[in-house]
Amino acid sequence: MIELRSLGKEYGEGDGKVVALRDISLTVADGEIFGIIGLSGAGKSTLVRCINLLERPTSGEVVIDGRSMTELSRAELLQMRHSIGMIFQGFNLLEQRTVLRNVCFPLEIVGVKRADAEKRARELLKVVGLEERAGAYPSQLSGGQKQRVAIARALATKPKYLLCDEATSALDPNTTQAILDLLKTINRTMGVTIVVITHEMRVIDQICDRVAVIDHSRIAEMGEVREVFTNPRSQIARELILPGSKKINGELGGRLVRIVFDGERSSKPVISSIVMECQVPVNIMFADTRDLDGTAYGHMIIQLPDNERESERVLSWLRENEITYKEEG
Amino acid sequence: MFSEMFYKIWDAGILQLGVWETVYMTVLSSIVAYIIGLPLGVVLSVTAPGGIRPVGWLNRVLGFIVNFFRSIPFIVLMVAMLPVAKFVVGTSLGNKAVIVMLIIAAAPYVARMVEGSIKEVDAGVIEAANAMGCTNFQIVRKVLIPEAKPALINGAIISMVTILGYSAMAATIGGTGLGQIAIIYGHQRSNADITWICVLLLVIIVQIIQEVGMVIVRRTDKRTK
Numbered sequence: 065m066i067e068l069r070s071l072g073k074e075y076g077e078g079d080g081k082v083v084a085l086r087d088i089s090l091t092v093a094d095g096e097i098f099g100i101i102g103l104s105g106a107g108k109s110t111l112v113r114c115i116n117l118l119e120r121p122t123s124g125e126v127v128i129d130g131r132s133m134t135e136l137s138r139a140e141l142l143q144m145r146h147s148i149g150m151i152f153q154g155f156n157l158l159e160q161r162t163v164l165r166n167v168c169f170p171l172e173i174v175g176v177k178r179a180d181a182e183k184r185a186r187e188l189l190k191v192v193g194l195e196e197r198a199g200a201y202p203s204q205l206s207g208g209q210k211q212r213v214a215i216a217r218a219l220a221t222k223p224k225y226l227l228c229d230e231a232t233s234a235l236d237p238n239t240t241q242a243i244l245d246l247l248k249t250i251n252r253t254m255g256v257t258i259v260v261i262t263h264e265m266r267v268i269d270q271i272c273d274r275v276a277v278i279d280h281s282r283i284a285e286m287g288e289v290r291e292v293f294t295n296p297r298s299q300i301a302r303e304l305i306l307p308g309s310k311k312i313n314g315e316l317g318g319r320l321v322r323i324v325f326d327g328e329r330s331s332k333p334v335i336s337s338i339v340m341e342c343q344v345p346v347n348i349m350f351a352d353t354r355d356l357d358g359t360a361y362g363h364m365i366i367q368l369p370d371n372e373r374e375s376e377r378v379l380s381w382l383r384e385n386e387i388t389y390k391e392e393g
Numbered sequence: 394m395f396s397e398m399f400y401k402i403w404d405a406g407i408l409q410l411g412v413w414e415t416v417y418m419t420v421l422s423s424i425v426a427y428i429i430g431l432p433l434g435v436v437l438s439v440t441a442p443g444g445i446r447p448v449g450w451l452n453r454v455l456g457f458i459v460n461f462f463r464s465i466p467f468i469v470l471m472v473a474m475l476p477v478a479k480f481v482v483g484t485s486l487g488n489k490a491v492i493v494m495l496i497i498a499a500a501p502y503v504a505r506m507v508e509g510s511i512k513e514v515d516a517g518v519i520e521a522a523n524a525m526g527c528t529n530f531q532i533v534r535k536v537l538i539p540e541a542k543p544a545l546i547n548g549a550i551i552s553m554v555t556i557l558g559y560s561a562m563a564a565t566i567g568g569t570g571l572g573q574i575a576i577i578y579g580h581q582r583s584n585a586d587i588t589w590i591c592v593l594l595l596v597i598i599v600q601i602i603q604e605v606g607m608v609i610v611r612r613t614d615k616r617t618k
Binding site for chain 2: 157214
């Protein structure tokens with residue numbers, strides 16, 4: 065279990081002082097995938113680096129498995145880091161080593177014999193689907209493949225935790241999807257607790273169990289992903305969930321309703337059903353949905369007629385069909 | 394077509410010996426300069442602000458020493474360091490003394506070269522190594538030096554060519570080699586052909602260092618294939 069207790073981080077002194085983190089308290093339970101989302105500059109990268117003490121917090125406490133990280137000796141801290149894997153936006157592979165030797169690297173660090181390390185590395189390359197590229201150098205790989213190698217490397221020492229710092233931000237949507245699937249598989253099959261840092265809501269929405277929304281160095285909102293996604297309470301969460309939604313809400317009249325597709329009910333063609341069954345014309349103002357293995361994820365904002373009775377008909381239809389929705393603006 | 398003097402020194406094997414002496418002095422000085430300069434360069438980059446283990450005072454002290462020696466033109470340094478040579482190798486004359494001078498001049502140069510190469514290693518890779526729980530020594534040995542290897546070899550080529558250039562100046566304190574031949578037989582006795590032959594031989598030696606070096610760099614560097 066990872067516990068952050070009123071964590072703070074400041075850089076510099078006096079007039080040049082910058083506060084990167086303010087009073088951050090959160091708990092990541094074993095076995096979950098915890099998301100931390102925020103715009104760039106919100107402090108989320110600093111936050112994840114405070115977990116393994118790549119950045120030393122200036123106040124508060126980081127407690128992992130009951131041990132306070134800031135009180136560990138240097139040797140104990142290095143020991144602790146062997147059980148916390150980390151992957152990065154820029155992959156950070158050793159360019160002068162082959163894929164196999166990259167995965168062996170953390171094992172070398174802890175003194176595993178070369179033959180044993182290579183055996184373990186090959187197993188991991190199989191897990192990430194790159195066993196055939198063991199002899200290649202990073203420069204010969206695509207971005208997605210590099211991140212797979214980085215994941216294999218991060219898992220080499222069988223860590224209990226995996227920190228992902230914008231791990232998919234440099235990848236295209238298809239590759240992002242594949243990496244997210246891989247992370248989810250690793251979480252399920254190896255029981256690795258994952259902390260995901262991202263600025264993309266889809267990453268949170270697809271793999272995370274819980275999420276903390278960071279804004280201006282603080283936690284703006286935290287909870288189950290479904291709950292935050294359906295019912296965002298903070299302005300920043302609304303912006304992250306509905307990019308450009310301010311504009312939509314501001315410029316248009318009428319009643320706006322956001323329909324959430326959470327993957328549970330997608331067989332039904334919602335919009336056409338509304339139109340046909342309620343006999344009400346609706347306007348699609350915004351849609352961000354995608355199909356994952358036959359189930360729909362995402363959301364859509366529809367504009368209902370000004371007519372109170374007609375729009376009420378739509379809302380009660382949504383309720384009857386147990387479709388999650390939220391009135392906007 | 395050549396002057397009489399050319400045939401004389403050729404037959405006496407002076408020119409051939411000159412090539413050997415130049416190569417020998419350059420290679421030996423380079424090796425010792427790297428034995429001193431490589432760790433020094435690593436320490437400079439590691440202890441620098443933003444390095445993996447910043448130590449302000451140590452970095453400033455070493456930086457000052459390196460800059461001090463780097464500021465002195467080689468020809469002045471040679472004269473100034475004669476007592477040091479006498480202390481180290483027991484004589485302030487000849488090639489033994491010259492090699493000491495070359496090392497004193499080259500080691501700080503090499504240190505800056507190494508420092509520059511190591512600073513080019515991607516900060517992200519170092520961060521990843523830190524996240525994996527590497528000790529600083531492991532980072533130096535398993536990350537910084539291997540990742541900087543192509544740049545280090547490139548630097549070594551440049552350093553060797555510089556040392557070769559210095560070695561020719563050593564004729565002024567009694568060093569031998571192609572520099573001395575060009576000055577004594579070429580310049581002082583007005584045999585322009587000998588001077589030019591020395592030039593040609595030096596150019597060939599430099600080309601060989603360059604080419605061999607570049608082949609090694611290409612073989613070593615795995616970033617572009």
